[in-house]
Amino acid sequence: MGMTMRWIGRRSGALFAAMIMSAGLVMQLPAAAQPSPFGLDEAQLVTRSLASFETEHLRVHHSSGAEDAARAYAEVLDDAAGWLADEVGWRATLVVAVLDGDDWRALARLPFPVPHARPGETMVVIPTSIAAYPGFDIWKLDARELTTALAVHELGHVAAYDLDINRESLWVGELVANLFMAGYVRERRPDLDALLGGVPQGFDGAGAVRSLAALDEQYAGVGLENYAWFQFRLAELADAMVRARPFAEIVSGLQREFRFGQSAEEMTATLARLERIVPGSTAGIVDMTGE
Numbered sequence: 543m544g545m546t547m548r549w550i551g552r553r554s555g556a557l558f559a560a561m562i563m564s565a566g567l568v569m570q571l572p573a574a575a576q577p578s579p580f581g582l583d584e585a586q587l588v589t590r591s592l593a594s595f596e597t598e599h600l601r602v603h604h605s606s607g608a609e610d611a612a613r614a615y616a617e618v619l620d621d622a623a624g625w626l627a628d629e630v631g632w633r634a635t636l637v638v639a640v641l642d643g644d645d646w647r648a649l650a651r652l653p654f655p656v657p658h659a660r661p662g663e664t665m666v667v668i669p670t671s672i673a674a675y676p677g678f679d680i681w682k683l684d685a686r687e688l689t690t691a692l693a694v695h696e697l698g699h700v701a702a703y704d705l706d707i708n709r710e711s712l713w714v715g716e717l718v719a720n721l722f723m724a725g726y727v728r729e730r731r732p733d734l735d736a737l738l739g740g741v742p743q744g745f746d747g748a749g750a751v752r753s754l755a756a757l758d759e760q761y762a763g764v765g766l767e768n769y770a771w772f773q774f775r776l777a778e779l780a781d782a783m784v785r786a787r788p789f790a791e792i793v794s795g796l797q798r799e800f801r802f803g804q805s806a807e808e809m810t811a812t813l814a815r816l817e818r819i820v821p822g823s824t825a826g827i828v829d830m831t832g833e
């Protein structure tokens with residue numbers, strides 16, 4: 543399963559908020575029938591006759607009945623895209639799919655409601671609400687606020703890909719997406735800090751697997767709740783980093799230290815790269831850096 547996950551992550555160039563996909567599901571997909579094992583490109587959204595609208599930086603397609611949610615997510619994503627253009631020169635038209643459970647199950651290859659990105663398609667796939675995610679009831683977070691923050695995280699995957707930042711390590715990829723999310727939230731929307739408070743009270747037990755190396759190997763194979771635990775920890779680390787150094791400098795640091803095409807390396811070397819970007823940053827994750 544680990545090898546399958548890695549193969550998909552690397553060969554498709556796709557990075558995901560979470561990859562809950564089982565190896566069995568991957569095997570069932572007819573290789574020639576889809577441009578990607580994950581399917582879902584903009585043409586499919588158009589074919590399904592979803593409602594759509596455009597903003598300055600986005601083309602949004604959404605389920606019927608989801609217009610309020612779609613407009614709320616789009617308002618923030620559009621602002622985030624404009625902010626990234628100013629901060630780091632990233633410019634693109636982002637395709638946004640906001641899908642309810644029925645449309646999701648008909649179109650997406652990952653389970654509802656796992657947000658994900660299609661970097662090569664400059665596309666993010668967002669559920670109408672994250673509330674059905676396992677563990678959500680324990681977190682005591684606002685569903686709209688958390689879904690919005692996760693949407694910005696997915697935009698981060700797309701922008702990082704275009705900026706030639708890391709396509710090798712899955713856990714570094716998640717940290718990078720969280721850096722984009724945290725950078726935007728702290729600078730522009732401090733009210734959207736749902737992901738920045740660390741592991742929610744009562745949820746720490748979900749971190750049965752705590753090793754970042756294991757996350758790289760198994761990705762969401764660690765389980766949905768354990769995967770969310772990693773995201774809370776990496777978002778907390780990202781928040782500490784963006785508060786210590788201007789976002790644009792962090793991005794240029796990422797481009798220098800985690801340039802696309804870099805070969806795999808030991809954990810200690812990866813941590814040293816993070817330390818060069820923000821000294822002291824890895825002190826908070828010592829419990830995650832062993833085997």
Ligand SMILES: [Zn+2]
Pocket residue numbers: 557558559560695696699715716719
């Ligand atoms: Zn992600």
